[in-house]
Amino acid sequence: MLDVNALRNPRVMITLLLLIAAVLVPFFAGNFLVSFGSRIIIWTIAAISLNVILGYGGMVSFGHAAYLGIGGYAVGIMAHHGINSGFLQWPVAMLASALWALAVGALSMRTRGVYFIMITLAFAQLIYFVGVGLEAYGGDDGLTIYKRSEFAGILSLKNRATFYWTCFVLMLGVFYLCHRLVQSRFGMVLQGSKSNDLRMRALGFPTTRYRLTAFTLAGAMCGLAGALLANQTDFISPAMMHWTASGDLIVIVVLGGMGTLFGPLYGAIAFFVLEESLKPLIDWVRPGWGDYWRLLFGPLLVMVALYARGGLDSLFERAARPRHG
Amino acid sequence: MAEPLLAIDGLVKRFGGLIATDNLSLDVRTGEIHALIGPNGAGKTTLVAQLMGQLPSDAGRIVFDGNDITRLPTHRRVGAGLARSFQITSVLRDFTALDNVALAVQAHQGHSFRFWRPARHDSALRDPALVILEQLGLGARADTLAANLSYGEQRQLEIAMALAGDPRLLLLDEPMAGMGPDESARMVAFLQRLKGKRTILLIEHDMDAVFALADRITVLVYGRAIATGAPAEIRANPEVRKAYLGEEHADA
Amino acid sequence: MDPQLTLYLIQALNGLQLGLLMFLLAAGLTLTFGIMDLVNLAHGSLYMMGAYFAATFISLTDSFLLGALLALIASLVLGIAVEVIVMRRLYRRDHLDHVLATFGLILFFNELVRAFWGPAGLTIAVPSWLAHSVQLMPGVIYSAYRLAIIAVGLLVALFLAWLVTRTRTGMWIRAGASNRTMIGALGVNVQLLFTLVFGLGSVLAALAGLMAAPIVTVQIGMGDNILILAFVIIVIGGIGSIKGAFIAAMTVGMIDTFGRAFLPELLKLFLSNSAASTAAPALSSMMIYLLMAGILVWRPTGLFGARS
Numbered sequence: 094m095l096d097v098n099a100l101r102n103p104r105v106m107i108t109l110l111l112l113i114a115a116v117l118v119p120f121f122a123g124n125f126l127v128s129f130g131s132r133i134i135i136w137t138i139a140a141i142s143l144n145v146i147l148g149y150g151g152m153v154s155f156g157h158a159a160y161l162g163i164g165g166y167a168v169g170i171m172a173h174h175g176i177n178s179g180f181l182q183w184p185v186a187m188l189a190s191a192l193w194a195l196a197v198g199a200l201s202m203r204t205r206g207v208y209f210i211m212i213t214l215a216f217a218q219l220i221y222f223v224g225v226g227l228e229a230y231g232g233d234d235g236l237t238i239y240k241r242s243e244f245a246g247i248l249s250l251k252n253r254a255t256f257y258w259t260c261f262v263l264m265l266g267v268f269y270l271c272h273r274l275v276q277s278r279f280g281m282v283l284q285g286s287k288s289n290d291l292r293m294r295a296l297g298f299p300t301t302r303y304r305l306t307a308f309t310l311a312g313a314m315c316g317l318a319g320a321l322l323a324n325q326t327d328f329i330s331p332a333m334m335h336w337t338a339s340g341d342l343i344v345i346v347v348l349g350g351m352g353t354l355f356g357p358l359y360g361a362i363a364f365f366v367l368e369e370s371l372k373p374l375i376d377w378v379r380p381g382w383g384d385y386w387r388l389l390f391g392p393l394l395v396m397v398a399l400y401a402r403g404g405l406d407s408l409f410e411r412a413a414r415p416r417h418g
Numbered sequence: 419m420a421e422p423l424l425a426i427d428g429l430v431k432r433f434g435g436l437i438a439t440d441n442l443s444l445d446v447r448t449g450e451i452h453a454l455i456g457p458n459g460a461g462k463t464t465l466v467a468q469l470m471g472q473l474p475s476d477a478g479r480i481v482f483d484g485n486d487i488t489r490l491p492t493h494r495r496v497g498a499g500l501a502r503s504f505q506i507t508s509v510l511r512d513f514t515a516l517d518n519v520a521l522a523v524q525a526h527q528g529h530s531f532r533f534w535r536p537a538r539h540d541s542a543l544r545d546p547a548l549v550i551l552e553q554l555g556l557g558a559r560a561d562t563l564a565a566n567l568s569y570g571e572q573r574q575l576e577i578a579m580a581l582a583g584d585p586r587l588l589l590l591d592e593p594m595a596g597m598g599p600d601e602s603a604r605m606v607a608f609l610q611r612l613k614g615k616r617t618i619l620l621i622e623h624d625m626d627a628v629f630a631l632a633d634r635i636t637v638l639v640y641g642r643a644i645a646t647g648a649p650a651e652i653r654a655n656p657e658v659r660k661a662y663l664g665e666e667h668a669d670a
Numbered sequence: 671m672d673p674q675l676t677l678y679l680i681q682a683l684n685g686l687q688l689g690l691l692m693f694l695l696a697a698g699l700t701l702t703f704g705i706m707d708l709v710n711l712a713h714g715s716l717y718m719m720g721a722y723f724a725a726t727f728i729s730l731t732d733s734f735l736l737g738a739l740l741a742l743i744a745s746l747v748l749g750i751a752v753e754v755i756v757m758r759r760l761y762r763r764d765h766l767d768h769v770l771a772t773f774g775l776i777l778f779f780n781e782l783v784r785a786f787w788g789p790a791g792l793t794i795a796v797p798s799w800l801a802h803s804v805q806l807m808p809g810v811i812y813s814a815y816r817l818a819i820i821a822v823g824l825l826v827a828l829f830l831a832w833l834v835t836r837t838r839t840g841m842w843i844r845a846g847a848s849n850r851t852m853i854g855a856l857g858v859n860v861q862l863l864f865t866l867v868f869g870l871g872s873v874l875a876a877l878a879g880l881m882a883a884p885i886v887t888v889q890i891g892m893g894d895n896i897l898i899l900a901f902v903i904i905v906i907g908g909i910g911s912i913k914g915a916f917i918a919a920m921t922v923g924m925i926d927t928f929g930r931a932f933l934p935e936l937l938k939l940f941l942s943n944s945a946a947s948t949a950a951p952a953l954s955s956m957m958i959y960l961l962m963a964g965i966l967v968w969r970p971t972g973l974f975g976a977r978s
Contacts, residue, residue, distance in 0.1 A: 147766075153765060153766050153769065155769065200963060200966070200967050203966070203967060203970050204966055204970045204971075205970075206765060207703065207707075207709055207765055207905075207909060208905060208909075208966060208970060208971065208972070210709065210765060210769065211901050211902070211905045211962075212905070212962070212963060212966050214898065214901070215902060215905075215959040215962045215963060216959065216963065218898060218955075218959050219956050219959040219960065219963075222952040222953075222955040222956045222959070223952070223956065225951075225952045225955075226948065226949045226951075226952025226953060226956070228944070228945050228948040228949060229945075232948050232952075233948075273533065273534050273536075274533055276536040276537065276538065277532055277533045277534055277535060277536065277537055278524055278530040278532040278535070278537045278540070278543075279530055279531060279532055279533045280533075280537070281517070281520075281521055281524065281530070281537045281538075282521070282524075282530045284513075285510055285513065285521050288510040288511060288512050288513060289508060289509070289510050289511070291472075291508060292504070292508045292509065292510060292579075293510075293521070294472070294492050294493070295470060295472065295492065295496075295501075295502055295504070295508075296496065296501075296521060296522050296525040296579065296583075297492070297493045297496025297497060297501075297525035297526065297583065298493060298525055298530065299491065299492075299493040303530065303531075306531065336894075336898060337894070340711075340769070340773045343766070343769060343770065343773070344770065344773065347766070347770055382785075384784075385781050385784065385785045386781075387777040387778065387780070387781035388778060388781045388782060388785065390774070390777055391774040391775060391776070391777035391778025391779075391781065392774060392778055393774065394770055394771065394773060394774025394777070395756055395770075395771045395774040395775065395778075397770065397774075398760070398763070398767045398768075398770040398771035398774070399759055399760070399763075399767070399771065402767065
């Protein structure tokens with residue numbers, strides 16, 4: 094299946110090496126790195142889902158963290174009531190997120206541009222305040238999950254490495270799904286609508302229902318990421334669906350390269366590695382200033398917006414292009 | 419006489435106080451090239467948008483092949499056999515020429531809720547798309563991004579996309595707009611070859627092209643049809659000469 | 671006077687005061703949005719910076735008015751600097767670029783505040799000459815400081831109405847909000863107009879921040895949540911419309927205030943006491959977003975929006 098020539102492409106090489114290294118992480122890395130890796134993988138899944146609608150569909154959803162929260166709360170609330178089976182929790186998490194995405198999408202698709210950005214944000218805020226108001230489940234303070242999702246003894250997510258590999262396999266699955274999805278007829282319509290919606294409609298595509306379907310699928314995908322996140326942190330709180338988390342997701346997608354398959358992975362790695370490494374790096378240059386790493390990270394985002402919209406993916410591609418002269 | 423393929427009856431479109439389409443009635447017969455001419459602002463492009471369902475009509479009826487389509491959404495009209503090209507080039511710029519036409523083909527093969535098989539390897543889409551590109555002389559440019567095509571090539575791609583669904587009525591909104599004389603001549607030659615095989619409502623400013631191609635001509639002024647007839651009749655019609663052709667000749 | 675009526679009156683004043691503060695924040699935002707088509711998430715940062723500048727200058731000068739004036743000047747300079755360094759590079763970009771870049775600015779400003787003023791919040795005392803209550807009517811006693819906020823807010827609203835409807839600059843602003851390319855064709859120095867509008871918006875945001883400071887805590891991120899409310903307001907009102915922003919700000923201010931004041935009582939009919947008092951603020955916040963969603967479904971470009 095794999096084209097041997099493709100290996101000469103640095104993008105493919107980088108991704109393959111990353112993936113191989115990622116599989117091996119639990120063998121050589123300590124607890125911190127394994128948890129760190131799980132976190133990156135979970136956010137990658139969430140970012141892939143956003144990439145489907147933002148990168149391929151051109152829909153700037155500024156409320157994507159809501160689905161992360163709904164997925165997390167589905168797991169947390171069920172665990173709170175003694176329902177610990179992941180076979181039940183995870184599908185419910187995905188279904189609940191998908192339903193909410195369907196509702197939000199159906200209303201938001203009536204608007205365009207800035208209004209679309211704002212209405213998705215408003216609906217996410219709505220869910221955020223629902224979380225704050227859910228006093229039975231901790232309200233503002235959140236809720237501790239005492240038992241991770243159980244899979245009839247097949248998988249023990251309490252084991253750090255097992256949890257990591259579970260996330261990893263799910264990420265690969267979601268990548269493959271996304272790959273098939275965007276290449277399919279459905280994906281062509283989605284991308285066509287991003288490119289020129291008016292023309293797509295004139296061609297005879299009722300584009301709204303395709304966009305809405307993508308929006309709903311993305312919601313379900315992100316709900317899965319939310320279920321994983323709740324298991325990883327053993328905790329849910331409204332903070333996981335704060336609007337800044339939606340902003341973080343956009344940053345990850347753009348940083349990695351919008352509308353590219355592996356962009357979300359590059360973006361999530363870059364985002365979290367920067368977050369963890371800028372601090373010691375600055376401390377090393379100027380002791381005591383490491384805490385203020387966002388003073389660098391903020392302007393970095395401005396730079397990305399201004400000068401590097403292709404993200405890391407296009408950087409790798411440029412490195413891959415044969416030089417002339 | 420046979421039923422017309424398209425019958426427009428008393429169609430109206432208002433924008434605030436402005437009347438863009440003013441109680442317009444018009445027939446397009448099967449197999450003819452029916453040209454729609456008129457000065458700028460006569461409401462020609464508005465009419466195309468109304469026919470395609472991209473703009474709702476305020477009054478009147480549009481009957482296509484015996485069915486009232488006045489209230490149908492765009493995609494249902496396309497399904498019934500309408501297709502349009504755009505006066506201002508409107509192609510999918512970051513898709514290849516072949517992808518553009520393949521999408522147009524795809525629009526006519528049922529719903530696109532097909533999530534698994536790669537569309538770019540689907541010969542049911544690619545083969546017909548390639549045939550159409552060849553017809554328009556774009557075969558060699560199939561894998562070029564639409565954004566990188568020359569202006570004239572993009573205009574041809576416009577037509578290719580409109581043709582892809584094998585439409586029963588083709589609405590061409592100024593296909594020659596902005597083209598050089600050579601490119602225009604080639605486009606006229608291409609449309610000449612469609613004559614008799616396809617039903618076309620042609621909007622065009624280039625009078626030589628219109629008189630060379632059209633079986634019948636309707637003259638539109640301020641959203642109202644002031645005359646319909648064979649090219650010779652239109653040429654002779656004093657009202658038309660006054661309202662439109664005269665103005666054109668005065669310019670020249 | 672009927673105590674129930676007194677309560678309503680005081681809540682109405684609170685709602686008016688909150689609405690006016692949010693109008694100050696939303697006015698600048700809706701102008702930059704309408705004229706430059708710029709999604710500026712960092713607008714809330716200027717609100718925060720206004721409050722921090724005020725805290726510093728007031729303690730330095732020992733005068734509320736002088737400190738506030740200096741804070742406004744500092745915010746104007748800061749706003750213009752942000753426009754010149756970052757924003758003017760963004761106008762021609764798409765909204766996603768705006769979101770990304772101004773999100774970065776929020777992180778930057780929040781961190782800047784933490785580095786300079788420390789992570790703990792600050793307080794600004796109500797100036798002594800306003801630290802009393804006024805009897806408006808028999809039984810209706812209201813804080814003089816809050817009355818002052820209402821007065822300033824109304825004055826600014828009148829000033830903006832005059833600026834936008836009666837002056838040449840205002841004509842350009844209105845023209846720009848409905849048709850950007852036109853003002854360039856009129857021979858207006860568009861770049862300068864943009865800088866001025868952005869500076870004005872920054873000062874208004876800072877004014878809102880520093881006036882709110884004695885009522886709320888001056889803290890990092892104080893602008894972030896109110897910014898979202900300001901966005902809700904301009905979307906409800908219609909982007910680019912000062913009138914729309916005013917009406918929406920008043921509505922949101924009233925809903926929020928009355929929701930917080932009366933929902934707990936209402937909810938206690940169905941819920942336990944403690945559940946009602948935690949659920950009520952969340953519910954009144956939710957009502958605002960529901961209102962926005964409802965309005966957008968009804969009118970996809972807001973109440974007074976000219977274009978999508």
